[in-house]
Amino acid sequence: MGDEVRLEENEARNPFFSNMDTIMNVEHLKMYFPVTKGLMKREVASVKAVDDVSFQIKRGQTLGIVGESGSGKSTIGNCLIHRIQPTSGKIVFEGTDLNDINNKTKRLMRRTVQMITQDPFASLDPRFTIEDCISEGLKIHHLISGKKEIHEKVCEMLEMVGLNPEVASRYPHEFSGGQRQRISIARSLALQPSFIVCDEIVSALDVSIQAQIVMLMMKLQRELGLTYVFIGHDLSVVRYISHNVAVLYLGKIMEFTSSDELYSHPLHPYTKALISAAPIPNPTVDRARERILLKGEIPSPINPPKGCNFCTRCPYADERCRQEEPPYKEVAAGHWVACHKVS
Amino acid sequence: MEDTLLEVRHLKTSFLREDGTELRAVDDMSYTVHRGECVAIIGESGSGKSVSALSILRLIAYPPGLIKAGEILFKGRDLMKLSNEEMEEIRGKEISMIFQEPSTALNPVLTIGDQITESILIHGRVKDENLTEEEKKKYGSMNEKERAYALAEDLLAKVDIPNPDVRVKDYPFEFSGGMQQRAMIAMAMACNPDLLIADEPTTALDVTVQAQVLEQLNQLRREYDTALIIITHNLGIVARYADTVKIVYGGKIVEEGDVYQIFEHPHHPYTIGLIQAVPRLDLPRDHGLHTIPGEPPDMSKIPSNCCAFAARCPYAEPECSRKRPPLVKVDEGHFCACLHMDKAQEEAKEVLSDG
Ligand SMILES: Nc1ncnc2c1ncn2[C@@H]1O[C@H](COP(=O)(O)OP(=O)(O)OP(=O)(O)O)[C@@H](O)[C@H]1O
Ligand SMILES: Nc1ncnc2c1ncn2[C@@H]1O[C@H](COP(=O)(O)OP(=O)(O)O)[C@@H](O)[C@H]1O
Numbered sequence: 001m002g003d004e005v006r007l008e009e010n011e012a013r014n015p016f017f018s019n020m021d022t023i024m025n026v027e028h029l030k031m032y033f034p035v036t037k038g039l040m041k042r043e044v045a046s047v048k049a050v051d052d053v054s055f056q057i058k059r060g061q062t063l064g065i066v067g068e069s070g071s072g073k074s075t076i077g078n079c080l081i082h083r084i085q086p087t088s089g090k091i092v093f094e095g096t097d098l099n100d101i102n103n104k105t106k107r108l109m110r111r112t113v114q115m116i117t118q119d120p121f122a123s124l125d126p127r128f129t130i131e132d133c134i135s136e137g138l139k140i141h142h143l144i145s146g147k148k149e150i151h152e153k154v155c156e157m158l159e160m161v162g163l164n165p166e167v168a169s170r171y172p173h174e175f176s177g178g179q180r181q182r183i184s185i186a187r188s189l190a191l192q193p194s195f196i197v198c199d200e201i202v203s204a205l206d207v208s209i210q211a212q213i214v215m216l217m218m219k220l221q222r223e224l225g226l227t228y229v230f231i232g233h234d235l236s237v238v239r240y241i242s243h244n245v246a247v248l249y250l251g252k253i254m255e256f257t258s259s260d261e262l263y264s265h266p267l268h269p270y271t272k273a274l275i276s277a278a279p280i281p282n283p284t285v286d287r288a289r290e291r292i293l294l295k296g297e298i299p300s301p302i303n304p305p306k307g308c309n310f311c312t313r314c315p316y317a318d319e320r321c322r323q324e325e326p327p328y329k330e331v332a333a334g335h336w337v338a339c340h341k342v343s
Numbered sequence: 344m345e346d347t348l349l350e351v352r353h354l355k356t357s358f359l360r361e362d363g364t365e366l367r368a369v370d371d372m373s374y375t376v377h378r379g380e381c382v383a384i385i386g387e388s389g390s391g392k393s394v395s396a397l398s399i400l401r402l403i404a405y406p407p408g409l410i411k412a413g414e415i416l417f418k419g420r421d422l423m424k425l426s427n428e429e430m431e432e433i434r435g436k437e438i439s440m441i442f443q444e445p446s447t448a449l450n451p452v453l454t455i456g457d458q459i460t461e462s463i464l465i466h467g468r469v470k471d472e473n474l475t476e477e478e479k480k481k482y483g484s485m486n487e488k489e490r491a492y493a494l495a496e497d498l499l500a501k502v503d504i505p506n507p508d509v510r511v512k513d514y515p516f517e518f519s520g521g522m523q524q525r526a527m528i529a530m531a532m533a534c535n536p537d538l539l540i541a542d543e544p545t546t547a548l549d550v551t552v553q554a555q556v557l558e559q560l561n562q563l564r565r566e567y568d569t570a571l572i573i574i575t576h577n578l579g580i581v582a583r584y585a586d587t588v589k590i591v592y593g594g595k596i597v598e599e600g601d602v603y604q605i606f607e608h609p610h611h612p613y614t615i616g617l618i619q620a621v622p623r624l625d626l627p628r629d630h631g632l633h634t635i636p637g638e639p640p641d642m643s644k645i646p647s648n649c650c651a652f653a654a655r656c657p658y659a660e661p662e663c664s665r666k667r668p669p670l671v672k673v674d675e676g677h678f679c680a681c682l683h684m685d686k687a688q689e690e691a692k693e694v695l696s697d698g
């Protein structure tokens with residue numbers, strides 16, 4: 001009882017609190033990492049990991065980000081949770097511009113904004129019990145005190161993610177990948193976040209466990225009104241959980257649209273190739289589909305092609321595509337594309 | 344059947360664990376591979392897929408591993424009875440294998456060309472008597488080493504490596520992951536094997552590269568009429584390429600059939616659950632996933648005389664934990680090992696027809 005009052009007080013003090021429909025607004029986000037050489041760490045080039053990306057996220061919804069490895073997905077995630085400072089651009093979370101954030105709001109953000117990764121346990125101290133890891137954040141943020149209260153909170157969280165509270169006294173190595181992912185979800189939820197970045201959280205799991213975690217995340221979203229950014233490379237999985245999907249290629253958004261439009265009306269040639277590359281688990285359906293095979297591989301983000309980032313692999317690229325960068329424009333309500341060939 | 348290439352009969356491979364218990368990684372598997380056929384083996388992590396493949400090549404190290412029983416009839420010869428030297432002759436020449444991580448399978452200090460030609464030379468692939476008419480015209484005037492390099496270049500070109508005459512001199516680190524895997528395919532195909540085993544060949548690759556590599560693999564195996572055993576978690580890949588499918592759970596085959604039977608008329612509760620657990624891009628978003636409750640079994644804890652899936656099965660009865668269900672024929676070429684498949688299938692019909 002006492003704990004809940006504490007938590008509510010915290011919520012009331014939350015300067016982010018507002019009823020706006022848009023929980024996060026990202027404008028012209030860029031993250032360039034320097035490439036250095038030699039002892040003097042002379043900067044010789046930069047990796048354009050995220051290169052001018054803009055989008056909005058609606059409260060209580062999921063934005064999916066798909067892209068192949070190195071396309072900048074995790075870098076975007078790290079910028080959104082304010083783990084790294086972007087090179088330029090603006091991120092407004094709950095009305096607060098992260099560029100002029102003070103220490104107090106920073107602390108609050110560390111609680112309300114969480115990130116779950118592919119194997120968050122890889123870096124975890126094997127000597128700590130599950131209870132220790134889930135309660136660590138509670139203690140840091142002074143959400144709850146008292147041994148009994150903390151234990152009750154931990155049990156409640158474990159139940160919420162579908163685990164038996166008895167596991168609280170066990171150690172990380174005793175759990176399978178799927179169970180570990182549930183524990184890390186419980187650890188994040190304990191802090192009562194409103195916004196969670198899920199970075200490849202099901203990529204390493206077996207098919208049957210993948211579905212369990214996806215369903216769990218969707219259930220938690222409905223029950224707790226959470227907002228997610230769901231990052232992955234499997235288009236079918238990302239699109240299933242997301243309301244909107246951003247297709248990323250070499251640090252730029254090629255296409256952004258609702259999940260249903262994405263399959264029924266993809267516009268960008270890269271999106272079409274990605275959809276074609278994802279086989280549909282039904283032989284009759286899949287074998288009747290058009291097959292688009294891209295040539296070659298993703299260029300290096302240190303040296304992206306001139307013009308459109310996708311021009312080296314695009315079957316429709318012409319001279320203009322190799323010279324001029326296509327503008328990112330809204331071609332239908334809520335449907336954004338960066339391609340010269342789409343009007 | 345005369346076009347039978349490989350017949351695995353009652354294969355049992357175990358690992359002896361430090362605590363003295365036995366882990367039955369492959370628990371009495373039997374299956375047949377025909378010439379030119381693409382067989383997919385699907386199953387969860389730890390279900391025994393890789394071990395069954397490595398057993399065919401006798402690549403299970405003792406201790407702790409041991410092939411305890413079974414026959415592996417390859418073109419009528421039992422590989423289990425061959426000497427190590429005879430087995431060496433078969434590996435890489437008649438049966439080759441591609442692994443998940445190309446970087447670990449390639450030797451970092453040898454050029455790609457040296458590695459491809461090594462196997463070509465060892466197996467005498469470019470000796471006069473092994474050349475086709477066409478190859479004789481092309482390579483006839485060269486010495487054996489030159490021939491091997493020319494063939495290596497041709498193979499790299501076949502798997503779409505740009506400038507193969509230059510890239511053949513590259514070291515593995517100079518190749519991207521996708522190129523390394525394509526080089527592995529070139530190497531695996533160098534001696535024109537009858538059977539290629541690919542263990543998660545594209546899991547480590549990007550989606551668009553994965554599609555390229557699989558397409559090349561499939562084209563090559565058709566061109567050379569090579570049978571392919573592909574091991575994967577990805578049901579989409581199976582639906583796209585496989586002729587027949589084996590569903591493995593807890594070291595046992597629980598269902599097998601042709602790809603249409605498995606995906607459109609699955610009988611085993613595990614197969615049914617698996618198919619419904621994968622999101623479908625062609626259906627509206629949030630079309631309703633079904634999850635299989637619980638976790639894959641701890642292989643060291645499941646006895647042989649039971650259904651390994653019983654602990655997670657919605658139809659399980661006490662008898663399922665006491666008796667191993669036999670593989671029963673449900674249709675021509677379609678077999679399923681479940682005591683309650685009728686019930687499972689009734690419900691599956693409803694769910695699958697939604698899709
Ligand atoms: N060298 C080994 N020593 C001990 N146990 C082993 C060894 N290799 C495999 N096993 C065990 O045998 C079982 C089957 O393993 P296998 O590698 O065939 O699984 P798999 O189906 O290929 O899984 P994955 O999808 O993860 O590759 C597992 O329980 C595994 O732990
Ligand atoms: N801390 C960093 N320093 C330098 N380069 C980085 C750093 N983090 C990411 N990168 C580079 O930025 C690009 C995008 O990386 P990342 O966001 O991790 O991609 P993804 O998550 O889509 O695989 C890659 O080329 C990567 O090597």
Ligand SMILES: [Mg+2]
Binds near residue numbers: 075199
């Ligand atoms: Mg990443």
Ligand SMILES: [Mg+2]
Binds near residue numbers: 392393394542
């Ligand atoms: Mg394996």
